[in-house]
Structure formats: structure tokens, C-alpha cells
Amino acid sequence: MDHSSQEWASQGQQPGRPQAPGPYGGPPVPASYPHPAAETRIEIESKRLRAYARVKAGEQTVAIRSADEGTKGNPVAYVNVPQDALNGGRHARPPFTVSGPDAEPLCSVRSVGSGAYEVYGGDGAPIGRITRLDGRALPWPRRPRWTVQAVTGGEPLTAERGTPVGWALFTLFSPVYLVIWALGALQGLVPLLFGDKDEAKKESAWDLGLPSRALWRASGDSEVVVDYRGGGIFHIASSRLDPRLAYAQSVLHVWDGV
Numbered sequence: 001m002d003h004s005s006q007e008w009a010s011q012g013q014q015p016g017r018p019q020a021p022g023p024y025g026g027p028p029v030p031a032s033y034p035h036p037a038a039e040t041r042i043e044i045e046s047k048r049l050r051a052y053a054r055v056k057a058g059e060q061t062v063a064i065r066s067a068d069e070g071t072k073g074n075p076v077a078y079v080n081v082p083q084d085a086l087n088g089g090r091h092a093r094p095p096f097t098v099s100g101p102d103a104e105p106l107c108s109v110r111s112v113g114s115g116a117y118e119v120y121g122g123d124g125a126p127i128g129r130i131t132r133l134d135g136r137a138l139p140w141p142r143r144p145r146w147t148v149q150a151v152t153g154g155e156p157l158t159a160e161r162g163t164p165v166g167w168a169l170f171t172l173f174s175p176v177y178l179v180i181w182a183l184g185a186l187q188g189l190v191p192l193l194f195g196d197k198d199e200a201k202k203e204s205a206w207d208l209g210l211p212s213r214a215l216w217r218a219s220g221d222s223e224v225v226v227d228y229r230g231g232g233i234f235h236i237a238s239s240r241l242d243p244r245l246a247y248a249q250s251v252l253h254v255w256d257g258v
Contacts, residue, residue: 038237038239039235039236039237040066040068040235040236040243041066041067041068041233041234041235041236042064042065042066042067042076042233042234042236042246042247042250043064043065043066043067043231043232043233043234044062044064044065044079044232044234044250044251044254045062045063045232046232046254046255046257048061048062049061049062049079049081049251049254049255050255052081052083052085052094053083053084053085055081055083057083061078061079061080061081061096062078062079062251063075063077063078063079064076064077064078064079064098064247064250064251067233075101076100076101077098077099077100077101077106077247078098078099078100078101078103079096079097079098079251080096080097080098080099081094081095081096082094082095088111090115090132090144090255090256091111091113091114091115091132092111092113092115093111093117093252093255094111095108095109095110095111096108096109096251097109098244098247098248098251104122105122106121106122106244106247107119107120107121107122107127107244107245107247107248108120108122108124109130109248109251109252115131115132115133115134116129116130116131116132117129117130117131117248117252119244119245119248121244126151127150127151127152127242127244127245128148128149128150128151128242128245128248129148129149129151130146130147130148130149130245130248130249130252131146131147131149132144132145132146132252132256133145133147135160143160143161143162144160144161144256145158145159145160145161146158146159146160146214146216146249146252146253148216148241148245148249150241150242150245152242154218154240155218155219155221156218156219157216157217157218157225157226157241158216158217158218158219159214159215159216159217159226159228160214161212161213161214161256162212162213162214212228212230213227213228213229213230214226214227214228214253215227215228216241216249223237223240224237225237225240225241226241226246226249226250228250228253232254234246234250234253
């Protein structure tokens with residue numbers, strides 16, 4: 001954990017509603033965001049994130065939608081990425097902002113290099129930091145690791161891509177997957193010989209599908225704060241995390257190509 005994370009961790013660690021440090025060392029004040037429900041589910045479209053440079057001026061880049069029963073599909077927030085923003089890959093995504101359904105600013109996110117992102121509230125005050133590490137080179141496979149640290153303190157939340165069981169099953173059955181992929185690629189050659197590129201692309205399109213589940217929780221704590229189960233759907237199962245940080249982390253995670 002870097003110096004700034006240590007400073008965050010030393011501030012307000014009382015349970016319950018997170019508190020922001022008061023001005024000039026004064027008493028803390030309650031954080032200005034609503035508690036999420038006991039479990040909230042959101043869904044993020046990944047394709048529009050990757051195509052942000054082709055979005056027309058004035059259009060939303062992507063919507064964060066409710067995945068709860070009864071409100072499924074309703075937008076809960078919008079993500080905006082500048083069209084001219086440079087994409088530095090998984091270690092430096094372009095800056096983006098998250099706004100509410102009525103265009104009220106919720107947070108902004110910007111890369112500070114080496115997989116680290118600072119998250120600011122709608123008023124410009126820092127609310128947390130998100131970091132991404134590639135994981136160990138050995139033993140295979142590498143498991144990208146995410147960390148969310150709130151400025152209000154407390155233990156950081158960490159998650160790795162894929163569960164140990166998921167990676168074990170993937171490793172066991174990967175030879176079968178590769179054979180299926182090779183057959184799909186050969187099948188795509190047939191329409192390509194007749195000049196039908198679109199049909200060839202459909203026939204050969206097959207994703208190996210790396211394990212993608214990720215569970216965010218504090219070290220030594222069994223309670224899962226955010227649960228990603230694939231398909232762009234996140235289960236926010238605790239009020240311990242500022243929903244703005246949950247939105248920012250979810251966007252970055254989906255942008256990773258999961």
C-alpha cells in the first residue's frame with residue numbers, strides 16, 4: 001500500500017456509515033451518499049466502453065443499469081468518456097465520469113499510471129483509489145488483482161480474476177476447448193472461400209472464456225462486498241462500500257474484457 005493509501009487507512013475506521021475527515025483536522029462529517037440496498041445488482045455494457053471514440057458528441061458512452069427484479073434495465077447511472085481520450089490499455093484507461101439518471105455528477109476517475117486510478121466525488125473531493133496488478137508470473141496462470149481503498153479508511157477490498165476452482169477446471173479442460181476452437185476456425189474457412197466474410201466471421205467466432213468471477217472483500221473477512229459473476233452483472237451485497245466506488249470499479253473491471 002502506498003503512502004496515500006496509508007493516510008486513507010488512518011482516517012475514520014468506525015463501523016457503519018463511512019465518514020469523511022473534517023476540515024483542518026476537525027471532527028469527521030458523514031459522507032454524502034445514500035446507503036445501497038442490502039443487495040443491489042447492476043449491469044454494464046462492455047462493448048460501448050471499448051467503442052467510446054466512435055460515440056457521437058452528446059451521447060452517453062454507456063449506461064449502468066439495474067439488474068434487480070422489478071427495476072431490471074432501468075438506468076441508475078451513465079458513464080462518459082471523452083472521445084479524444086487516449087487509451088493506455090489495462091494499466092491506464094482513459095479518464096471518465098459517472099453521472100446519475102438526472103445528469104447529477106457522481107464521480108470522476110483518472111489514471112495516475114501503473115494501474116492506479118484516483119476517484120473523486122462530484123464536488124472534486126477524493127473518495128478513493130483503485131489499483132490493478134497483473135499478478136504473479138508463476139505459477140501459471142496470472143490472476144489480475146484489483147484493490148479498492150476508500151479515503152474514509154478501513155481495510156481495502158481486494159479481488160482476483162477467477163476463483164481457484166474456476167482456474168483449475170479451465171486448466172483441466174483447456175485442451176478440449178482448444179480443439180473446439182480449432183474446429184470452429186476451420187468451419188469459418190468454408191464461407192471465406194466463397195467470399196462471404198460476414199458469415200465466416202460468425203462461424204469462426206468462439207471465445208475461450210477465461211474464468212471471470214471476482215469477489216471483493218477485506219483481508220481475512222468472509223463477507224463479500226462486491227460479487228462479479230460474469231455477463232457484466234455485479235452484485236453489491238454490502239453497505240460497506242461507497243456506491244460511487246462500486247460503479248468506478250465495475251466500469252474498470254468490465255473494461256478489462258471480462
